[in-house]
Amino acid sequence: MSQGSDIEIARRAKLKPITDVAAKFGIPADALIPYGWTKAKVSAQYLDSIQSFSNGHLILVTAISPTPAGEGKTTTTVGLGDGLNRIGKKAIMALREPSLGPCFGMKGGAAGGGYAQVVPMEDINLHFTGDFHAITSAHNLLSALIDNHIYWGNALGIDQRRVGWKRVLDMNDRALRSIVNSLGGVSNGFPREDGFDITVASEVMAILCLAKDLKDLETRLGNIIVAYTRDKKPIRARDLKADGAMTVLLKDALQPNLVQTLENNPVFIHGGPFANIAHGCNSVLATTTALKLADYVVTEAGFGADLGAEKFFDIKCRKAGIAPSAVVIVATVRALKMHGGVAKDDLKAENAAAVAKGCENLKRHIENVNKFGVPAVVAVNKFVTDTDAEIAEVQKAAESMGTKAFLCTHWSDGGKGTEDLAHHVVKVIDEGKANFKPLYPAEMKLRDKVKTIATEIYRAADIACDASVETQFKDFEAAGFGHFPVCMAKTQYSFSTDPNKRGAPTGHIVPIRELRLAAGAEFIVVVTGEIMTMPGLPKVPSADSIRLDDKGLIQGLF
Template structure:
């Protein structure tokens, strides 16, 4: 198997790959049969309570896979995550993968699929990319049940004095639908509810999703749901889910979804795929429960955080690692020749053309990501994810540059050869060396700083901005946050993934810019403050040519067009 002769699509490769019964994968991972809840032959949920007596007490090491700033198509971070894990298993390590679940919004919009690629995928690819075990539907239902209960409370007399103009939680759908960003509800007369302006977020941007992914167990899930602030009273006092007394009902809707999902890679490496917040508008990491379960079952856990290291990795370090004690032992920054060329000024349609000069011009973006990871006390490994259009000259230039910079690096041909083959051996060796190297993990900022100071630290230290500009509404929100006692929470930046700035057109490693914060949203159940910057949307739209146009089913009911 080589990159130049691989089948045309990820779906073709996935369908041709052998897949083992999930009971066999579980047994090899040390998961007892009584802890498995089967969803067909190749998927299962794990009952953590039944696992307690079987899993070990020693926790495995964590390898976090991040990336440079991506092209619109992505740089194969999930592909590298799966391929690296397979390669570590090939090297004799006891390994598990921990990934996010794909969102239907981008699958039908631009990505077309999000389970890795080529010979480094998790299976069953079709199921995982579509409805999987129903987790996202449960999260959507819980969120929208909450909002129905909020509006019903107002309709039935509003004993809590909720101000309909100051409700901060929205309804959600796992769809890219720009027409639902701003809506008016309750029209049609007195029996239809109280008219108010509302809107929809995509499910993966909801606080229920964030709570789901940061909860350490069922009772912690309930506690976090209870702490969600849904809005404010007429005298501007926060109103929580606990005030509505519905946290129990919401927890009930999520009681099965909260159990992590077990699947497998093409090479047979066990994988937990669970939860899926976006990294450009949420914290971008799979569930804490899945990560910690994998650590109890394996010596090495390979996980990822969404988009570039300025987004998902920073949030992993400053949010997830704070709440879950899952600080990474090693970090991989995925780079691609095409992304380097894009940041070097090459147009999207020309990224496949050889251009060493453009690679050299774009390497400033990779350099900043590497240095940013170092600010957390970890020296990263660079994985050059090989594409069929890459030339040997381009790959050699990046390896030479990394060596000159003192950066450990390896070419990963895990799409074409798979981690089960030799494609990821060099990367696995570099990661194992990094795991053995001494480290001194640290967070970027102290929680004792004000929210304004935390934001300023992130935009200056990670983005390279000169400073931050707060809108008038954001300044008012800052005062409210401090007055309500939320100033000690970490910050979750909502920003474009394509640039270090809040302007997607500023590629490379821009300087001399300011980050514009237009609003701040306290997520008191998740335990962070979302800072909305630039034009980033919490309900994405579809592109002019959505991936859905290329999708269908064959005569046997199989999916067509999931790339």
């Protein structure tokens, strides 16, 4: 196929009306809420009407530990979905929505790439259907109600030093990380320290992505703990009467968004929680809806399998009552070379020995996925610099773990480039070997849950907690949160907490810095290092190159 930039390829695509894409999977036109002719939301009433349908098979796409060389999870998810449809299967993809911050910062968009893209690409990467704006508004309404309550007499006795609810903005802006609000005199309220997180780090985002319906959404929103009194009594959003109005702002955002691939296959793109401070998966509603409509649903989870897949299994699958039938682990020869000790500038030179060494990371992820009772398959996302000898090392490593690695050329060939992978994934599912189980039971002690993940998944020798963290574990259990799953906040670049330790390190200690309670989302965030919840822009941000040309077309978006 002729190449070009992602946006140029997307513009050459022949999109079908979204009603036609939906009709292929039995969704009637009156079930859609159109946002133009190429994207739509699927109505809540229709979602209710299909609950009696049986579920299809769920396929998770995850990856090796990420490197600056790139892996291509989203591209592979789209390519595999198109590949499954090409071999005559009924498949839908379910992805996260991109955040504006990375689009204008350094990472770029998140709609796939090459000939494995979701379109309309510009809309998806920018305002889309307004979901993130609604989440931002709902979150900041709660922020405003907190300070308004304090201003008008503080009947709940909120301790201003113990307000834990920041404001949010869907943009990278380091200047807003730590601020002082309510300056300017008596009429503006009582000054206090405050700050901004990026919208995808909001607990409201995590809640929207875990809620099963509007009632569940409102209950979870009401459960958010925003502050404490001087005697450490929790103050919830419900105490401020914020839950009802927040739900009103989110009622449309809760409905999944339907778009299409370049090959006109359906994709749900809905929600986008941080893969570090939250669980990093698209919405439960989008995934469960896709399962009612397709024989195969291909979805992804953020970062490598040690973070994304573990949270997908232990948080999302547990909460949603769903079970994956297969897992695809994405790897690139380039990334495996980096795990084998090759510098980024030297990746173009053939180095099969470095690939073999780097495959220790891949083997660890395969082994970990199998611990959840789910069979794993490897997708090698091909680059032009890959050599036969290097690819052979990946295939040999996969076979040594009892699975197979398939060379995939979806970036250049679309769904045709994943047909071999698609056939094998179907074969694995048909064999019925999946017997999914979470890593730990809900009733396990919180500290033991963290240690289990650290030792079983990260291969650490132990965890290290100071007295304050030990107290937090006990306090959260005493308060009735002991049954919550834990959401690990750790560097994505290593199995350890040191981002420079690539490959498959063992025997390290995982230090636990603090615990954060997400009472509405219903998980405990376990912070193992410095967590950036409001990114900054790089020295040369992508925004510098984004503009409209003389024809009114967007240039520079990727």
